[in-house]
Amino acid sequence: MFFPHDIRSSGILSLVLTGILYWTSFTGSAQPYPHLRVTISGPLPEVNYLLATEGWLTVTGPDGDPCYFRFFPKGVRTFMRHPSGDLTCYDVGVGAFLVMDPEYRIHDTLRWPGGNPDFHSLQILPDGRVLMMAEDTRRVDMSAVVEGGDPQATVQGLLLRVQDASGNPVFSWSSWDHFSVTDADTALVDLTAAVIDYVHANRFVITPDGNYLLTSRNMSEITKIDASTGEIIWRMGGKHNQFTGDTIDFRAIHDAHFIGKDTLILFDNGLPGTDPSSIKIYRVNQTEHRVRLLHSLPHPQGLFTPVMGSVARMQKGRLLAGWGKNSEGILFSVMDTTGSLYLDVGSVPGEALWTYQVSCTTEQDSLVIVDPDTLVFVSSTDSDTLFQVVSLWNLSEDTLLMTSAKVEGKGFRVNATEATLFPGDTLFLQVSFIPPTTGTFMAVLRLTFQPRREDQIYILRKVLLQAEVVTRSPAVETALYGRLYPNPCHGRCSILLPDERPAELRVTTLEGRMVMLRHHPGGSLARLDLSFLNPGIYFIFVEDKRHHKRKTLKVVLQK
């Protein structure tokens, strides 16, 4: 296949091909937001990814291509989706969590009473309960605790709080009552230093049986805590490990949580100079205090992540790994339990990005709807310019400025680069294609929307542009007749019908049950919307009744 330009320079092929690498925008682009380096090597789940890369709150589409950016001048951390459906992020400037709806509208702020919450962890449950953490810094005479200890050390302890939907506390817990400073993993914490962060908890979540699970990096320990009494139920890892079975050697861990009644997943950073960081999945017998290591999954590049990291289970057994801060600049990957990689997203050279963790959501914002998301032009060398129309629909509550509309690729043009869309407005953009020569042409129309130019908020959309230019001949027409794009498809697909003759399109299941019938007048393209169907494989029969020409197509529908 002929690639119209350097594939690394844009994401134009991401929707139709796998096994490719691309950058999410031209390098050197004037846009201030980060650029990402994406490698797609397998079918992608239909989710958006949530990242907080230093100051940038970032949402990418399923292919890793960003669709939303918002800048927080003092920094933003832990952008996550909660069991309640809320999205939250920690605004460093405010020192609190911002609660957002799926359209990223901030509708609430979660604070710690009398101070700042710890940005590392937050969980909002469907009933509105909130699990949060805070630092509790105290002066400790460490010379009485360890030899060579600092008599005026500052030790950072941990407070846990669960509050109900009205903000009333229902649980509170202090590390000073349950952990000793010497529980710290001394490979990670120097107990003679002036500043000692002995717990460094990074995840505080509810367990399937309604108790709490705490991940403490600097103790290399997972602790189960009784939700009613606050007593420790069990301790796994660290100096007070109570579990037997497979060796527990995880260190400097992050993000432990149950993904089933007895299945525990966590991000094991490990220690420098040992094994690479990995995702670990354990089967835990909580009664007998036994564990079995089911999977240990490093990144195929053998990344070591000394700090940060996250893991989440996705649909179909896929795993979402956040690689924190590492020397390769890799942000997150989608993989399965065999270690196969489906998606790998990192920084482009020169932009060393990191995200504390990564989260995903099946919900997509509907700030701007772009329809269709693919335009296919079929043209012959003797044709004139071809035109097609894309509609842009502002479904947000704000007036949006389209601040740029740019085609990455040759042969295509767009008739407007700036526009104002009032709430509810629809704008039609005309995309033209001038056939330069025969061949296949691909491009991406990238659209940027901003509430106001001075706002560092960017809503990004793209339309895939494809064109085939042929030398008109009966043989070519026959060859092109009934070509299907894209395949696999996610709902909408297009079928080339280059001659002027009307055709009948029948979609059936593999068993032959007809699910759709369409009559098409002929000429250019027939569009089918199969999104009402269940994912699977379907036949499409294209029949030119007059000439008894018939073609059978097979389409894979994914969701």
Add this chain to the structure above:
Amino acid sequence: MKKALFVLLSLIVLLHANAQTDYDRYFPEITISQSNGPAPGYYMLTPIKLPWDTVQTPDFMMFVDNYGEPVYFHAADTQMAGIQVVGDYLYYSMGPRFGDSAIYKVDTMLNIVDTFHVAGDHPMMRLTFYQPDSKGHYLLLALDFHKEDLTAYGGKPDAVVKDFVVQEFDQNKNLVSSWWSKDHFNILDCDTSTIDITSSYVDYLHANALFVDSDTTFLVSLRHLNEICRVDRRTGEFVWRFGGKRNQFTFVNDTVGFNHQHSVRRLRNGDIVFLDNGNLHDPPVTSIVEYKLDEKNMTATLVRRIYHSPHLFVPFLGGVEELENGNILAYWGDKYPKLTEYFPNGEVALEMSYPKPNLSLRIIKTEWTHKVFVPSRDTIDFGKWDGYTESRYLLALHNNTDSIFKITGYATRTDYFSVEADFPVELPPHGDKDITVVYDPATAPGGYVSDVLTVQADYPHLYLAKQVFLEGRKEDLEPPRVTITPDTANVPPDAVVILAFSEPVRLTSGRELDYLNVDTLFRLVAMVGGTEEEVPFNATVTTDKMTVVLVPDDSLAAETTFRVIVPEGLVDYAGNALPDTSVSFSTGSEILGVRTRDEGNYTLWPNPASGILHLSFGEVTPKRISVYDLRGTLLLRKEKVRSPACTLDLSAFPQGLYLIVIEETATKERRVLKAVIRR
């Protein structure tokens, strides 16, 4: 009765709770134009106005650190001078402009615990500072104005003659002895070419420094005799007289001697050092001189003479002090810069300027600090940063006073450290309160991260601060880089070589770069006929350890190729090695090859500057001033400059070295100064 200055100030605080403070109003903008690793401690200054200064700012006392950050500021209606630290106590003299002053002894709580006056009604104490000997006796210098018939010398029959008396007191402030100058000097000893003894007021001695150099002797500097004498306190006899008409020494290595000198001090090596103001040198030029006096053979060997670069002429006042570490601190009277600290080899450690009032009768540098409030530690080491989480340290501040003490704010020089507290933080009487110091080096370069936290208490008439050294580490995998300039052709033979490192560097052994080892680390070679010839140079390293300047001892040969070689052996603070690097450049013709060390009476400051340069001249004659870059391109020209000073705005030009060419319109005589623009 114990005077409690501090308690008094506290009362004023209550009365002016919301008023703008003296510090807000009067603290001067301080410019550090050079900093190459000066001695630790605080510069203690007492700037006063000259009678013709029109600035509204009152006289004040301030202590500032090596970055110009103040730790003490106190404005006053009366002049303060003679600042001195002995043991735990601070001494300074204070009094009306032309009146008698007293010396105050202040403890670390800023209470005035003692006061010293000269004895008798008639003499006035001026300019002196408290100098105890090992027995606890102390000497004060007082002025003695008296009428005298000078007709025998062709003068007035009732001339007012200014003499002085050195009074020695015991521990109980009893006057033990008095040494009257009029008993020991003849009026014709003075330099009659500059002193008019026929006038109605005759200041024939002008004693400007008294220094107790042993339990039995003292030194006095007599400006108008161009003489320094050593006096035996027991007999009152001269041990020797050095300089002037009655000089008893043979000068060795010195053909010009000294005149109108100030601030004689005995160094720890036994030599004497003072500021040779040099009013009578031709042309007048001021220098720091150190002599080794051989009292047996009566020779005075000039050990060193340090000129400011560019040359300065300080017609009156100024002085010199030896610091604990052997550095020499010089202060330049009414000239800019205000002070220069030199390493023992004569290289500049620090240079500082500030606007008027800026005439300090004495400037010292010590590590003395008050104990009104004290932090629980002097250094906080935050250890290694994890890459994203802020680290916090609870720093306790203890109030040593009997009343509530308010901490009003803080300062750090970087964004890597900050303080979380609700200011003002009220410290209970004799109690503690914590402030939280936060370490977040997200934007810091990797490696070693350090700063100084200044905890401030800004009261209406008193500004006090305490400093805590802050340090931490940040992962750094990037090796340092070096950019060497010049690296082009047609470089003027007068060029200096600047090595600009991307981050602070030090030796592989962990030793810091300093003014001594930096001379041996780099090579500058001339390529002559295919072989390398070493070019001798002097090197300096800046305090931030990011810039090294190689100044060749002589002008570089014209039309020659040179190589600058940075061999292996330097690392950043995380231990990443700097790869060996070298660049070549070649010199052009000698058109601009004028040595800047030969400049006359011009002052250029600040240097390095960020953009605006000030240039002042000794004589007000029309001049043409041109600014060139190192390639000889004319960037800026001012014609017919007749004022005593002018301003050059180089802020539009990139960082680097520029040449300022001053041309006398009448004589076409040219001088070249070098200016460094650094941002």
